[in-house]
Amino acid sequence: MEIGASIFFTDYSITPAxxxxxxxxxxxxxxxxxxxxxxPVPRRTPAPGGGELHKRYYDxxxxxxxxxxxxxxxxxxxxxTGIALVIQRDTIQTAKLVASIDQVSxxxxxxxxxxxxxQEEIENHGTVFVTRMQKMREQIEAMKAIWTENKPxxxxxxxxxxTMMAWPKPVQKPHPPVILGGAFPWAARxxxxxxxxxxxxxxxxxxxxxxxxxxxxxxxAGRDPKSLSLRLGGAPDDPDKxxxxxxxxxxxxxxxxxxxxRDELLPVLDRWAGHVRQLRG
Numbered sequence: 248m249e250i251g252a253s254i255f256f257t258d259y260s261i262t263p264a265x266x267x268x269x270x271x272x273x274x275x276x277x278x279x280x281x282x283x284x285x286x287p288v289p290r291r292t293p294a295p296g297g298g299e300l301h302k303r304y305y306d307x308x309x310x311x312x313x314x315x316x317x318x319x320x321x322x323x324x325x326x327x328t329g330i331a332l333v334i335q336r337d338t339i340q341t342a343k344l345v346a347s348i349d350q351v352s353x354x355x356x357x358x359x360x361x362x363x364x365x366q367e368e369i370e371n372h373g374t375v376f377v378t379r380m381q382k383m384r385e386q387i388e389a390m391k392a393i394w395t396e397n398k399p400x401x402x403x404x405x406x407x408x409x410t411m412m413a414w415p416k417p418v419q420k421p422h423p424p425v426i427l428g429g430a431f432p433w434a435a436r437x438x439x440x441x442x443x444x445x446x447x448x449x450x451x452x453x454x455x456x457x458x459x460x461x462x463x464x465x466x467x468a469g470r471d472p473k474s475l476s477l478r479l480g481g482a483p484d485d486p487d488k489x490x491x492x493x494x495x496x497x498x499x500x501x502x503x504x505x506x507x508x509r510d511e512l513l514p515v516l517d518r519w520a521g522h523v524r525q526l527r528g
Contacts, residue, residue, distance in 0.1 A: 248492065249499035250523050251277035252516075253329045253480060255303035256313040260506035267317035269513060271324040273520035274527070278317050279329025279359060279501055280310035287367035295364055303506040311344050318352035327357035329480075329501070330428040330446070334362055334379045335372040338386045338406050339413065342393040346417045354418035359446055360387070361428040380437070381405060387425055387441055394422040426476065431457040432464070439468045444476030449483065449492075449500070458495055484518070486525050493526055 252270055256263055267278055286305045294300040314326040326348070333341060349356040362383050363369050366376045374382060385403035392399035393413050400410040417423055427438035428446040435457070438445035445461060462472040479492060482500035492500060502519055504512060 248489075248497060248526055249276040249478075250482070250519070250526070251275060251279055251325070251327070251478070251499060251501040252504050252519075253279035253281065253501045254504040255281045255307040255506045256310075257303055257306040257308060257506045259306075259508070260303075261509045261512050263313040263316040264320035265509050266504075266512070267321045267324055267326075269509075269516050271321045273516050274523040275324065275516075275519075276499070277325035277327050277357065277501075278314070279327040279357075280313050280317075281307055281329055282310045282332050283307050283365070283368065284332070284335055284372070285368060286365070287371060290365070290367050292364065292366045292368075306506070311348055314356070315348055315351055318348065318355060323355075325355045325357055326352055327426070328359045330359040330361035330426075332363045332369075333360050333386050334374050334383050335369060338389050339393065339408065339411075341386070342390040343413060343415075345390065345423060346394060346415050349417040349419055349423050350415050352418075354423075356417075356419070356423045357426055358423045359426040359428055361434070378405065380433075384437070384441055391422060424476065426478065428480075431461065435461045435464060438475060439465050439470055442475070444478065444498075446478045446480060446501075448481045449479040450481050454479065454492065454495065454497070458497065462496075484522075486522050489522055489526060 252275055270278055283304050310328045318326045345358055362379045369376050369379060382405045385406040389401035389406045392401050394417050398410050401408055424443040426444040426446045427434045427442040430447055430451045435445050465472040465475050476498045478499040479497055480501045482502045
């Protein structure tokens with residue numbers, strides 16, 4: 248089972264290069280960078296889980312910039328958006344960003360995506376909130392055409408463009424893995440329909456129920472369940488629970504890191520490095 252780390256990179260947190268090097272040295276497999284373009288004020292949409300929205304949501308840096316820095320500082324570590332709000336991004340430009348970072352990293356990019364929760368933020372980008380999931384599907388279908396075809400075109404209800412030429416193409420073939428973030432069953436269905444993996448939070452629902460349900464869902468849709476990765480976010484700091492996830496057939500987990508300094512985070516990473524060694528024998 249692989250172990251990654253997710254974080255909101257800010258101008259007061261550990262730098263992307265510092266964290267990436269520290270993770271690679273400790274046996275982690277990936278770093279996942281969060282995304283929010285901005286947080287509207289005032290805001291009607293409640294924060295996930297309720298309560299006040301943490302400052303890091305307002306301050307987070309662009310994930311493609313921070314992940315490029317992380318990729319350039321390492322040789323093995325995968326770099327991933329966790330998650331990219333594609334419904335707030337231009338489809339053609341994002342396809343180029345993904346292909347470019349996959350080139351710069353030597354084929355180490357994972358494209359974690361999601362439809363978002365903050366209605367005001369989403370609508371500020373001109374996206375209709377109620378049809379954002381349809382837009383996301385069409386965006387990914389269109390990006391796959393751009394990544395894999397010499398003269399792609401796409402004609403959907405929301406995303407639409409005529410024949411074009413666009414390079415570079417990604418290093419990974421046919422393209423970097425597209426990982427759908429979100430809860431069961433909605434995000435799981437999207438992963439089965441047009442993704443390469445699913446990324447729910449470990450605390451959202453019961454893994455004993457949704458893990459086999461996800462595998463069955465894939466099989467019923469005519470997809471090989473083994474071809475779809477399953478990574479749990481918000482991994483518990485508990486070796487026994489992590490081993491149980493591993494034995495359930497979960498492919499990977501992500502530990503959630505706060506937007507803290509290098510000195511504050513290195514002891515946390517050292518503790519998790521012990522978990523990594525235990526899980527891998």
